[in-house]
Amino acid sequence: MRKNFLYLSIKDSLFTGLIALALFGPIVGLRTVAKNEVLVVSPKWFIVLVIVIVCALGRFLTNLYIYNRDQKFGIQSTIGKSITNFLDTKGTQIALSAIIFSVIFPFLPFTDRYLMDIAIMMLTYIMLGWGLNIVIGLAGLLDLGYVAFYAVGAYSYALFAIHFGWSFWICLPIAGIFAAMFGVLLGFPVLRLRGDYLAIVTLAFGEMIRILLLNWYQLTKGPDGLTGIPRPSFFGLPFKSFPDEGEQTFHTFFGLEYSPMQRIIFLYYLILVLALITNLFTIKIRRLPIGRAWEALREDEIACKSLGVNPRNTKLTAFAIGAMFGGFAGSFFATRQAFISPESFTFIESAIIVAIVVLGGMGSQTGVVLATVFLIGLIEVFRDFESYRMIAFGGAMVLIMIFRPRGILATRKPTITLQKKEATK
Amino acid sequence: MLLISKVETFYGNIQALRGVDVKVNSGEIVTLIGSNGAGKSTLLMTISGVNKASTGEILFDDQHIENLPPHEIVNLGISQVPEGRRIFSRLSVEDNLRLGASAYEKGKNFDTDAKDVYDLFPVLKDRLNQRGGTLSGGEQQMLAIGRAMMARPKMLLLDEPSLGIAPKLVNQIFVAIKNINKEKKVTIFLVEQNAKKALELADRGYVLVNGNVTLEGTGQDLLKNKDIQAAYLEGGGKK
Numbered sequence: 001m002r003k004n005f006l007y008l009s010i011k012d013s014l015f016t017g018l019i020a021l022a023l024f025g026p027i028v029g030l031r032t033v034a035k036n037e038v039l040v041v042s043p044k045w046f047i048v049l050v051i052v053i054v055c056a057l058g059r060f061l062t063n064l065y066i067y068n069r070d071q072k073f074g075i076q077s078t079i080g081k082s083i084t085n086f087l088d089t090k091g092t093q094i095a096l097s098a099i100i101f102s103v104i105f106p107f108l109p110f111t112d113r114y115l116m117d118i119a120i121m122m123l124t125y126i127m128l129g130w131g132l133n134i135v136i137g138l139a140g141l142l143d144l145g146y147v148a149f150y151a152v153g154a155y156s157y158a159l160f161a162i163h164f165g166w167s168f169w170i171c172l173p174i175a176g177i178f179a180a181m182f183g184v185l186l187g188f189p190v191l192r193l194r195g196d197y198l199a200i201v202t203l204a205f206g207e208m209i210r211i212l213l214l215n216w217y218q219l220t221k222g223p224d225g226l227t228g229i230p231r232p233s234f235f236g237l238p239f240k241s242f243p244d245e246g247e248q249t250f251h252t253f254f255g256l257e258y259s260p261m262q263r264i265i266f267l268y269y270l271i272l273v274l275a276l277i278t279n280l281f282t283i284k285i286r287r288l289p290i291g292r293a294w295e296a297l298r299e300d301e302i303a304c305k306s307l308g309v310n311p312r313n314t315k316l317t318a319f320a321i322g323a324m325f326g327g328f329a330g331s332f333f334a335t336r337q338a339f340i341s342p343e344s345f346t347f348i349e350s351a352i353i354v355a356i357v358v359l360g361g362m363g364s365q366t367g368v369v370l371a372t373v374f375l376i377g378l379i380e381v382f383r384d385f386e387s388y389r390m391i392a393f394g395g396a397m398v399l400i401m402i403f404r405p406r407g408i409l410a411t412r413k414p415t416i417t418l419q420k421k422e423a424t425k
Numbered sequence: 426m427l428l429i430s431k432v433e434t435f436y437g438n439i440q441a442l443r444g445v446d447v448k449v450n451s452g453e454i455v456t457l458i459g460s461n462g463a464g465k466s467t468l469l470m471t472i473s474g475v476n477k478a479s480t481g482e483i484l485f486d487d488q489h490i491e492n493l494p495p496h497e498i499v500n501l502g503i504s505q506v507p508e509g510r511r512i513f514s515r516l517s518v519e520d521n522l523r524l525g526a527s528a529y530e531k532g533k534n535f536d537t538d539a540k541d542v543y544d545l546f547p548v549l550k551d552r553l554n555q556r557g558g559t560l561s562g563g564e565q566q567m568l569a570i571g572r573a574m575m576a577r578p579k580m581l582l583l584d585e586p587s588l589g590i591a592p593k594l595v596n597q598i599f600v601a602i603k604n605i606n607k608e609k610k611v612t613i614f615l616v617e618q619n620a621k622k623a624l625e626l627a628d629r630g631y632v633l634v635n636g637n638v639t640l641e642g643t644g645q646d647l648l649k650n651k652d653i654q655a656a657y658l659e660g661g662g663k664k
Contacts, residue, residue, distance in 0.1 A: 303511035308499030
């Protein structure tokens with residue numbers, strides 16, 4: 001029995017090696033180089049060999065130590081169980097300490113401009129992840145075009161702020177409403193779709209919005225993007241080093257020295273508050289009939305219908321509210337960058353947000369935070385090694401999928417798990 | 426109370442119901458028996474509005490309901506306990522009950538209605554915070570019936586409540602169905618494969634074969650019928 005298993009693992013690894021060879025052989029191995037104005041194929045078989053060996057060996061090891069239920073080294077279960085247990089029992093304390101840490105973070109001695117920028121970026125993704133978690137985690141609708149609402153929020157914020165000169169606090173809700181309307185717009189045609197069909201349509205929707213932004217030159221300035229988006233002010237007090245005659249600014253009002261960090265810190269707290277509102281909203285709405293209906297819809301649509309839950313309204317509200325938070329995050333992005341272009345709203349953004357939600361464990365709010373810190377942090381760490389960034393990103397995803405197939409924090413605990421057979425004993 | 430006449434329902438090109446006529450009077454327990462694929466579940470889904478009848482009429486309290494969406498039909502007072510229970514396995518028992526109540530006044534009377542359900546199935550009260558999926562088959566069926574009762578129905582449609590459940594619990598569930606009918610004055614339309622149990626409980630019964638009603642009569646008459654004994658009662662209601 002044992003021997004047979006070893007034999008099967010080796011066979012399986014060799015097969016994996018073959019697939020890797022077929023994939024990476026042409027992609028990596030055959031490289032065209034320009035030589036005397038002619039393209040010449042320069043083979044790189046050594047790298048291909050390394051990749052194939054890594055794949056086959058990796059497969060062999062996962063077969064032996066992770067998918068093999070009989071052996072003693074239950075890496076997967078022990079690590080996973082201890083993480084989940086820890087977070088289950090200490091969940092509230094951890095969340096509270098995380099919030100306290102985020103509040104005092106700007107004033108910690110080691111915090112500098114660079115760390116603040118990363119923190120703001122992470123919080124933006126956390127907010128987007130929480131927003132998308134409403135659609136994917138609660139309502140179970142796989143939305144691959146979430147970046148569209150982020151874009152709608154950013155552009156509506158920018159356009160209203162530039163053309164009408166309205167302040168951040170007026171433009172923010174408007175951007176949210178616009179995004180929500182686009183959510184309903186997407187929701188209507190996909191009411192009957194589920195699963196992979198829904199994913200494809202939402203993917204196309206995301207691209208459509210980006211292409212629209214790119215080509216509607218009169219409104220969006222196309223690829224040139226929108227510049228000069230007003231910076232947010234502290235309840236009417238702008239952040240400026242040299243105020244105009246008689247103008248009150250943030251630092252003169254509070255009698256402080258001017259420092260560019262003041263604005264950064266303000267932006268940081270702004271996104272922190274927005275993200276926490278998103279989280280609080282999600283936690284509250286789960287206890288309300290509408291939130292319960294979302295989760296029920298994820299579980300069983302036919303049962304929902306027979307209980308009198310209206311699936312149309314339930315789906316549309318999920319899309320609209322998820323989109324609204326995407327729109328809020330978009331407004332923040334626009335005001336922070338002061339410049340937006342369709343470049344910022346490509347599919348890869350959607351993919352990262354979906355990855356954050358899925359890897360975090362669908363439906364888990366804390367999981368979103370962990371996954372964001374992990375993924376965005378990883379991207380940042382590898383900023384200096386630009387070409388290896390995506391390899392690290394992909395590798396991290398593979399590792400999570402091997403060790404925590406239901407996400408870092410799986411709230412959707414399986415109702416039936418494979419266990420050792422007891423009946424046969 | 427419920428009058429179904431000449432109802433035909435299709436799945437794509439396949440005709441599942443071929444002109445079904447069924448009448449359920451107020452306060453009755455009526456059962457529909459038939460083998461697999463006869464169209465029993467389709468008929469219930471058509472009454473609930475989940476599947477649409479292509480022709481024919483369905484009247485509930487003299488009101489046409491064949492073209493209403495499912496949630497409006499539930500609001501009129503018809504609740505269904507779907508086949509295979511279909512409880513929300515990753516939601517708590519309480520959330521399942523609350524979802525059932527969402528049709529009736531958005532769950533305003535949750536506490537009093539839930540108490541009625543606990544009286545019917547005391548086990549549910551002990552399991553309120555458990556996930557639905559962790560209940561046993563019989564308890565899940567109780568939850569599904571309780572969930573449907575939360576909408577304060579005038580009429581309860583039950584689709585194979587004995588399916589895949591331990592015999593002891595089946596008896597308990599049938600007692601509960603009788604209680605719902607007698608004490609809560611809820612009219613029952615029961616679809617069953619366990620023909621013996623169903624006919625013993627029911628005031629009247631219908632036999633559905635290939636989308637047609639072939640026989641009808643009182644529960645006792647049908648139990649004595651030779652054809653039914655041969656087709657559905659051999660082996661006496663499967664233990």
